[in-house]
Each structure stands twice: as C-alpha cells, then as structure tokens.
Amino acid sequence: MVRGPLSVSLDSITVRRNGKLVLGPLDLDMETGGIIIVLGPNGAGKTTFLKVLHGVERISDGEMHWSVSNVQAREEQAYVFQSPIVLRRSVGQNLAYPLKLIGTVKSEISMRVRLWARKIGLEDALELPATRLSGGEKQKLAIGRALIRMPKVLFLDEPCANLDGRSIREIEALLREARLAGTCIIMATHDLGQAKRLADSVLFFLGGRLHEQGPASAFFNIPSTSEAQSFLNGDIIE
Amino acid sequence: MNEIFAGLQEAFRLIFTFDSDLIEITLRSLQVSVTALLIASALALPLGTWLAIRRFRYRRFAIVVLNALMGLPPVVVGLMVYLLFSRSGPFGVMGLLFTPTAMIIAQVIIITPLIASITHQAMRELWSEYHDLLISLNTTSLQRITALIWDGRRTLMTASLAGFGRGIGEVGAIMIVGGNIDHVTRVLTTAIALETGKGDFALALSLGFVLIALTLLVNFVIHALSRTERNSTW
Numbered sequence: 001m002v003r004g005p006l007s008v009s010l011d012s013i014t015v016r017r018n019g020k021l022v023l024g025p026l027d028l029d030m031e032t033g034g035i036i037i038v039l040g041p042n043g044a045g046k047t048t049f050l051k052v053l054h055g056v057e058r059i060s061d062g063e064m065h066w067s068v069s070n071v072q073a074r075e076e077q078a079y080v081f082q083s084p085i086v087l088r089r090s091v092g093q094n095l096a097y098p099l100k101l102i103g104t105v106k107s108e109i110s111m112r113v114r115l116w117a118r119k120i121g122l123e124d125a126l127e128l129p130a131t132r133l134s135g136g137e138k139q140k141l142a143i144g145r146a147l148i149r150m151p152k153v154l155f156l157d158e159p160c161a162n163l164d165g166r167s168i169r170e171i172e173a174l175l176r177e178a179r180l181a182g183t184c185i186i187m188a189t190h191d192l193g194q195a196k197r198l199a200d201s202v203l204f205f206l207g208g209r210l211h212e213q214g215p216a217s218a219f220f221n222i223p224s225t226s227e228a229q230s231f232l233n234g235d236i237i238e
Numbered sequence: 239m240n241e242i243f244a245g246l247q248e249a250f251r252l253i254f255t256f257d258s259d260l261i262e263i264t265l266r267s268l269q270v271s272v273t274a275l276l277i278a279s280a281l282a283l284p285l286g287t288w289l290a291i292r293r294f295r296y297r298r299f300a301i302v303v304l305n306a307l308m309g310l311p312p313v314v315v316g317l318m319v320y321l322l323f324s325r326s327g328p329f330g331v332m333g334l335l336f337t338p339t340a341m342i343i344a345q346v347i348i349i350t351p352l353i354a355s356i357t358h359q360a361m362r363e364l365w366s367e368y369h370d371l372l373i374s375l376n377t378t379s380l381q382r383i384t385a386l387i388w389d390g391r392r393t394l395m396t397a398s399l400a401g402f403g404r405g406i407g408e409v410g411a412i413m414i415v416g417g418n419i420d421h422v423t424r425v426l427t428t429a430i431a432l433e434t435g436k437g438d439f440a441l442a443l444s445l446g447f448v449l450i451a452l453t454l455l456v457n458f459v460i461h462a463l464s465r466t467e468r469n470s471t472w
Contacts, residue, residue: 101381
C-alpha cells in the first residue's frame with residue numbers, strides 16, 4: 001500500500017495511431033486528489049489520456065512518471081469503461097474477482113463483497129448472473145468491482161453515457177462517497193451538467209491537446225481560452 | 239430393412255441380458271476415449287485459449303497449422319504411432335503397441351487439434367469481451383487463461399464433446415495401434431468393423447446402436463452436469 005496521494009508527471013507525451021496524432025504533445029504535472037473531470041468534445045483525446053495515465057495505451061513519444069514505480073501505480077489504480085464489462089459469473093463473483101487476484105483471504109473477500117453489494121444496491125442480486133443486470137446495474141457493479149480494492153485512483157470513461165437519471169444519480173453518489181474515502185476520481189465526460197455537479201478540478205481537452213486546466217469554479221466561471229468558453233456555451237467545436 | 243430391425247432386436251437383447259462381451263468392449267471404449275478426452279482437453283483448452291490471447295510473430299501460421307491438423311487422417315496417425323511404438327521404433331522398448339495405452343495416444347493426437355481449434359474460436363470472442371478489463375486489472379497470462387476457461391466452460395464443454403465424438407467413433411488409428419485383440423484392445427468401433435467383415439450385420443448393427451446410445455448418453459450427462467440449459471444466459 002502506497003502512502004499519501006500519487007502524483008504524475010507527463011513529459012512531451014504523444015500518442016499516434018496508424019501515423020495519426022491522437023494525443024499530445026502533452027506536458028502535465030498533476031497531484032491526484034478529489035474529483036478531476038476530463039472535459040472535451042468527442043474525439044478530443046479524453047479516453048486516450050485516461051488510458052495513458054492507466055498505462056494501457058502505448059505512448060509514441062515522451063515519458064510518464066508516477067511518484068511511485070509503474071507497477072505500484074497500477075496496483076493503486078482501477079478503471080471503469082464506458083460500456084460496463086461484466087464477467088460471465090454471478091454478481092458476487094464479479095465483485096470478488098479483483099480481490100482473488102491479489103490473494104485476499106476468503107473471509108475478507110466475503111465481508112467486502114457483502115459490503116460493496118449493499119453500497120451499490122445489489123445485495124439481493126449477489127447470486128444472479130451479472131449478464132442479466134440492467135445497463136445501470138452493470139455500471140454500478142463495474143464501479144463497485146473497481147472500488148472494492150480501495151484504489152488510490154479510479155479512472156472512469158464516460159460511465160454514465162446512455163444511463164437513465166436514477167442510475168446517474170446513484171453512480172454520482174458512489175463517486176462522491178469514494179472521494180470522501182480518499183480515492184481520487186479521474187473521469188472523462190462531455191456532460192457539462194455532470195462535470196459541474198462533481199468536479200473539483202477540470203482538464204479541458206480539444207483536438208488531442210490539453211487546452212486548459214484548473215479548479216472547477218475558475219473553469220466554469222472564467223475560462224481562459226475562447227475554445228473552452230465556446231464549449232461551455234454549448235457551441236460545436238473541433 | 240430387416241437387418242436394421244434384427245440389429246435393433248439384437249442390441250436390446252445384448253443390453254438387457256447384460257452381455258459380458260458387450261459390457262467389456264463398451265467399458266474399454268469408454269476407458270480409451272474418456273482418458274484420451276481428458277488428456278487432450280488438458281492440453282488443448284489452455285493451448286487454444288493461449289493462442290486467442292497471445293500475440294506473437296508466427297501466431298497466424300500456428301493457427302493455420304492447428305486448423306489443418308483438425309483434418310489429420312486417423313489412419314496416418316495410427317501408422318505414425320505404430321512406427322514409433324513398434325519394436326524397431328524409438329519408443330519400442332516401452333512395449334505399448336497393441337495396448338489400450340497406444341490407442342489412447344493415437345486418439346489424443348487426433349482430437350487435440352480439434353478441441354484446441356474450437357477452443358481458439360470460442361475464446362477469441364470471449365477475449366474481445368474481457369480484453370480491456372483483464373488488461374486493466376493487470377492480470378498475468380495464467381490468470382487471463384484461467385478466467386477465460388472458467389467463464390467459457392460451457393462453450394468449451396461443446397469443444398470437448400466434439401473431441402469425444404471424434405474419439406469414440408474413430409476406427410482406423412486404433413485398429414492399427416490396438417490390433418483389435420479380443421479381451422485386450424477390442425472396442426465398439428473395431429468390433430463393428432470385424433463383425434461387418436464376417437458378414438454378421440445384425441451384431442455389427444447392434445454394436446452400432448450401442449455406440450450411438452453411448453455417445454448420446456455421455457452428451458446428456460455432460461449437459462446435465464454443466465446445467466447448460468438452465469443457465470443458458472451465459
């Protein structure tokens with residue numbers, strides 16, 4: 001277990017796919033903490049940025065350094081995808097899986113699975129096949145499975161896309177609770193309303209580049225770039 | 239047509255009188271094919287899954303070879319195993335020729351590529367579903383293979399059953415390496431071939447019906463054990 005918040009430093013990072021630049025060049029020093037919202041229109045590079053931080057995207061150029069070793073950093077992170085991925089197992093086994101991977105003892109697994117099933121509102125569905133859950137329930141399960149290891153950093157890639165209002169409210173409550181428990185949330189979204197409800201700080205991406213970063217209040221009240229202002233106004237920007 | 243009815247009648251008679259010869263060769267058929275199936279599954283399921291998740295230079299070539307091996311002629315396999323285990327062959331000292339062990343070896347060689355190839359196809363699909371999650375969870379190759387095999391076990395059951403079907407119905411290879419010796423290596427398929435050669439079609443047909451019934455029974459038992467129908471959502 002790593003003590004204290006993690007920090008990360010990105011030095012001239014670029015990501016290219018099939019020769020096309022999809023992210024960067026990107027320089028960023030960031031201390032994790034609170035809820036960091038990664039904002040930007042579709043294709044801005046938000047998902048690629050999250051994957052780079054999580055270490056699952058191949059970097060074409062530049063370097064990234066966490067304040068701990070990359071292995072330790074990965075152990076302290078979890079990732080929730082836009083389309084929830086559930087294992088073809090019961091809800092309980094889905095929640096237990098990350099704990100089994102790190103060799104947690106059975107009694108501890110059982111206790112934490114029950115705790116998290118209650119938190120995500122699926123305590124009555126522990127034995128149900130996860131594939132039978134609704135979209136919102138699957139996403140809550142994915143978030144519960146990510147948080148059950150109590151990561152220091154949780155990445156979420158548009159977790160509320162295509163979900164109904166009730167599911168969004170429940171997921172946001174889960175995220176606020178995780179923040180209070182000390183997990184840093186780094187979440188990509190293009191939902192301005194959600195960003196305003198949750199964000200402590202904002203990273204604004206456009207065309208694969210970081211256009212603006214800062215506290216949420218400053219970003220939403222007095223954005224420093226015209227592109228960010230246009231985005232906040234609801235204009236179509238590329 | 240008469241021969242078919244006579245065969246059915248004979249099959250019922252043999253089964254309901256617990257004919258000792260029939261029971262012996264049926265049990266030997268099961269012993270050889272189930273043992274071969276277990277060994278082949280232990281090799282093929284991880285191999286097929288590994289091929290689905292691993293990227294390496296000659297992967298495509300390996301998959302093509304594996305698919306091609308599905309069509310391996312059993313007689314040629316039998317001949318190769320015969321040469322390897324004959325007295326003058328490299329493994330001759332083991333004295334395995336004309337034993338059920340040699341028959342098991344031949345069947346393992348025949349059904350392993352079939353099970354591995356079906357496994358590879360099924361696991362490719364499941365891997366594309368699980369890929370991002372298992373990568374994100376920082377799993378090792380072994381953990382990935384285990385997760386895929388466990389969660390895809392019902393599909394893999396079908397792959398294994400296909401292997402069992404091919405194994406228990408196989409005659410060419412086990413005839414060569416087993417020799418169809420009465421009370422030693424005679425199994426249902428070689429007995430059918432023998433009785434047909436002797437012109438005793440009723441007995442050959444009755445053994446054929448027993449073979450079909452046995453295959454169906456094994457399928458039903460495995461499906462019941464895996465509760466495929468009840469939990470068909472996955």
